[in-house]
Every structure is written in structure tokens, then in C-alpha cells.
Amino acid sequence: MENKNSFTLIDEQNGNLALKILPFQDRSFFDHIQRLNYFSVLLILEGDGIIKADYSEFNLRKDLLLCFAPYQPFLIQASSRLQGIALHFHSDFFCILKHHKEISCNGVLFNNAYSSPIVYLLEEERIEFIKLIESMKKEMVATQIAQYEAIISYLKLFLINASRIKVSQNPVQQTSVNELAEPMLVQKLKDSIELNFRAKRSLSDYANLLNINSRSLGTLSKKYFNKTITDLISERIIIEAKRELYLTSKSVKEIAYELGFSDEFYFSRFFKNTVDISPSNYRETVGFARAE
Template identity: 25%
Template sequence: MVPYTKPAHRRDDHYLFIFQKKGNSKIVVDFSEIGLSECSILSILPGQIHYGVAACGDTEAWLITIDVNFVDEHYRKIFDYHYFQSKAIVLQDLESNSLNQCLELIANVDQNHDELRFMPQVMHALIGACVGIFASAYQQIEMEEETTLRTQVLTREFKRLLLLNFKTFKGPSDYAGSLNISPAYLNEAVKLTTGFTVGFWIQQVIIMEAKRLLYATDNTVKQIAYLLGFNDHAYFTRYFSNAQGQSPSSFRAEYRK
């Protein structure tokens, strides 16, 4: 594999969809390395830290960046489901061919827009179809894991609320109140489904966002603490250090080398 030089402070406010047609590559997403082998896809959400690590010389891939406003809300929920564990998906031949044809059509319309004179809605529809193919592949995983058990439905709702409210909701009781259940029952449901407590997941999301801000911005630790809803930056430093095993400043120095 050919190594890449890591770009500094990479964090975008749009979706990045990767369709690898062939080859092997490695990408870091939120400080975890993900391998793509042969024909596969990977979706990177707005705000996630990402950079390439290495790729084989024969690797071919499409990289598609799409503004949040062009991604249907239903598709966003599917991608958000995988927020806690980014993963690449290997495509079957029929899926791969369909996605490749869709992307080639988008490229053709874009390159020849002056001659074609299509209305903007045509390109929007093509982009929607492309994103829909990505979403369909991820939804297939979701459907395989789907269940109607009350505990798993509650866990899914808790995680949805967590992504929306982690800067203001800091304890299990905040989420339990929004779901009209007791904190004890919510904790029991989440632990039964995931193996971890509500407090653990709250901490995971807060720490991940802190790590992103430390890596991708020049904000001070005090500013980052306030952005994450901590009024006491000293407490935030202890909170981060206990979870990460190093101080915010040490983390920034290590990953920004």
C-alpha cells in the first residue's frame, strides 16, 4: 500500500460518500482506522474527522461530497444510526454496477450541462438517487439487526436523542424524562441492548466531540468546554482526562503532530 501524508485539521460540514470500485485502502474516521477492500462503500457524516492512511496502487474510487440540504431526512436517519460505529460495506455486483452507472450519469450531466441545458432539478434527482443507493446498503444492515423488543426500541430512541442533545443533556434523567420513563428503566434497557450504561454512551459522544474540536479547531480547552455545555472548564479537563487517559492538551499535541 502507498501511504498518504495526513492532512491537518480535516473536518467538514458535508457528507462524504466513498465508492471504492476496486483495490484496498485505509481511512481513519474519528480516530479509528477503517479498511476498504475491493468493491465497497463508506459514508462519512458531517463533523466526523477523517483522512486517508494508505491505498494500493490499483485502487479506483469515487469520492462524492454532498451538502446536508441535498440529503433526504429519511436517509440522514439511516446514516445517523451508524454514527456510533462507522463501517465500510462490501457491495454485490448488481449494487455496484447500479451505483457506478448512477455516478457516471451525474458526471456526464455535470460535464455537459451547457449543452444539455437540463433543469437543476434533474441533477438534484440524480444526486438523490445516488445517496439513496448508499442509504439502501446501510439500511440493509439496520434491517438485519432490527427487532421489536421494547428495550431495543428505547435504546434506538435514546441514541437519537443523544446525538441531538448531548451539549445540554448531561445525565440519564434528562433522556429518561424525554422518553417518559424512569432513569433506572432506561439504563436497564440500554445496558441489556448494548452492554453499556446510559452514562457510558453520554460520555462517549461528549468525548468524541471534544476530540474532534481539539483536533480540528484552534479553540482553547476553556472554549471547547463551554461549547460542550460545561460551565467549569477545570471539571471538563478532569472529565476528559478520566475518560481518555490523557489531558485535552496532551491529546491535541499527540494527534496534531
């Protein structure tokens, strides 16, 4: 049901949603799996409970930003009143991949297998984000000259500020001095997956690369990423597949081969089982802007 307090901007070229600002005060908004074909940022103003995203669970509280990429599954199980503001924007309106050098939020706020979707906010930071949202809302109803450009400027500021805050919240900074060896191993694990995810797909592969037993590596992965090694590898493959589908004109068969799948149909099944949509439908609904 449409929220009468929401603000929606429609893409004049294709009639699809470009940007939407949606206040919510009801636990039912996100209490079932969400797989949206646009980017979503949720500013949580009130509530507690559990956030489920991809393969992990996180604690919910007020003063959070939750950042989700297109078709990234998530839901919120709130145990009390849930209040906040949802900011949705489509890639055709603003593509974070094409504007990565300007705002650097890809891999920070979105599309990072090793990071949670959460940005923790101080009270003054939350107030600034609300001001930016209010500025976007004013532009959405004003319909003045250069309306889109003004809205995108505020959206860029929103994402830049969120990225800066997220970068300052290094999850291993809370590690005690006695555990300094572990963060080094965590970084080696990330580097190994980045180098080998196309060819190596098992826990034992990475245990051998890092010269550590499989059980210890599995425990380390759960401790620092709240995910299994298999989860990390699968998510990294999907992130790369999404990037290729959106930014290039390569066929699904080409992308499958480059990601280490000898069978295009097996890749398509893997993608659909994970994302809940076929690669071709993902390309069509998320948008397609060639970078070549």
C-alpha cells in the same frame, strides 16, 4: 494537486465548489486527516487497510461506500493499492437536511453517532452507483438546459439507493439468538442518549438510567458502536450543534444554552476542539440556509 480526470461544478453565485467527481488511484489522497467543508462519498473499488473516522476504526475493503458529513474527520490507511471514486457536494448545492423527507439520508448515511460511515455493496450495486456517477459526469460537461436539476436528480437517486442499502444492513442483525437481550439494551442506550445528551454527559449517568454497572455499559458501547459512551455523547452534541448552525439563525450563545452549556466560550472551545473549526466559521463555510 488537481486530478486531470476530475469533474468539477462551480456554484455560479459564490464561486465555491458545488459538486466534484474525483477518481483516485493513489493511497496518498486520504492518508492524512480530512476535514472537508462539504459532504463526501467515497466509492472504494480496490484496496484494503484501515478507515479512521471520528473516534473509531473500521476495516477497508473493495465494494464499499464511505459517507462523511462536512468537517467530519477521517483518513484511510491503505495497505495496498487504493482505487475508487470520490463524490463531493456542498450543502449550498444540495442540502440533505432540507431534503430529508425526499431522500432520508440524514441520520442514515450522515450524522449518526451510532452508525459506521460504511455501506457494504454487492457487485451489481457497485455497478449501478458507477452508472449514476457517469450520468452526473455527462451532465457536468454538457451544460444543457436544466443542468443543475438533472445532476441533482442523479445525486438524489445515488443517495436514496445508498440509504436503502444501509438501512437493510442493520448491524445487530448478525447477533446470535442467545444475545437478543443485548440489542434491546443497545436501543435503550440510544434512546437514553437522545433524550438526555443535553444534560447528562457521563458514563455513570447512563449506567444509572439503564440500571447497569458502568463497566458493562462501557463494554456494550464499544462492542456495538466501536465508541465509548463519552464519544457517543460528544458526537451527538456536535451533530445537533451543526444542525442548529446550518438550519437556524440562532446565535452561538443561544445554541450553546440549548445544548446545556452555561458558558458560550466553553461551548465554542468544545466545538472547535472536536470539529477543528469555530462555530461561526462552520456556519460561514458549510453554508447557511434558514429553515424558519
